[in-house]
Amino acid sequence: MNLFGKFNNFVVLFLLEFTLKIYDMRKADLINQISDKTGIPKVDVLVTLETMFKSVKSALSNGENIYIRGFGSFITKKRAAKIGRNIKKNVAVEIPEHFIPAFKPAKEFMLEIKSSKNIKETPEIDDESED
Numbered sequence: 258m259n260l261f262g263k264f265n266n267f268v269v270l271f272l273l274e275f276t277l278k279i280y281d282m283r284k285a286d287l288i289n290q291i292s293d294k295t296g297i298p299k300v301d302v303l304v305t306l307e308t309m310f311k312s313v314k315s316a317l318s319n320g321e322n323i324y325i326r327g328f329g330s331f332i333t334k335k336r337a338a339k340i341g342r343n344i345k346k347n348v349a350v351e352i353p354e355h356f357i358p359a360f361k362p363a364k365e366f367m368l369e370i371k372s373s374k375n376i377k378e379t380p381e382i383d384d385e386s387e388d
Contacts, residue, residue, distance in 0.1 A: 284306070287306070288302045288303050288306065291306075313331050316331070317331060317332075317333055317358050320333070325363075326363070327363055327365050327366070328362070328363055328366055329360055329361055329362040329363045329366055330360070330361045330363075331358065331359075331360055332358075332359050332360075332361060333356045333357065333358060333359065334356065334357050334358075334359045335354060335355075335356055336354060336355050336356070336357055337354050338351065338352060338353050338354040339351075339352050340352070
């Protein structure tokens with residue numbers, strides 16, 4: 258098992274727990290909590306997380322999907338070509354087809370979130386923004 262495989266198990270456990278927190282978490286908070294719970298120095302946790310993020314970005318940009326059992330999948334979705342509008346000039350603009358990154362949670366992950374009593378409501382975020 259390579260370093261990324263061992264890290265997957267580690268990330269799954271911690272990200273599931275952090276998802277249930279009552280407040281919004283930043284990367285620094287995530288690093289602090291992982292370091293506190295495992296005793297691993299913060300610098301090492303930061304390097305490991307950054308390596309994971311780079312690996313995910315690299316895999317998706319190369320057309321590969323990442324499947325983490327019990328957590329979810331990082332995938333690319335194809336957006337069809339469409340006609341948009343430049344509202345400043347009131348001109349139609351053709352938006353070519355393109356791919357966007359997406360995350361699809363695993364069934365176990367979804368069930369844990371649905372059954373949690375600690376989830377707070379957050380305002381809707383428009384994730385369909387134009388590129």
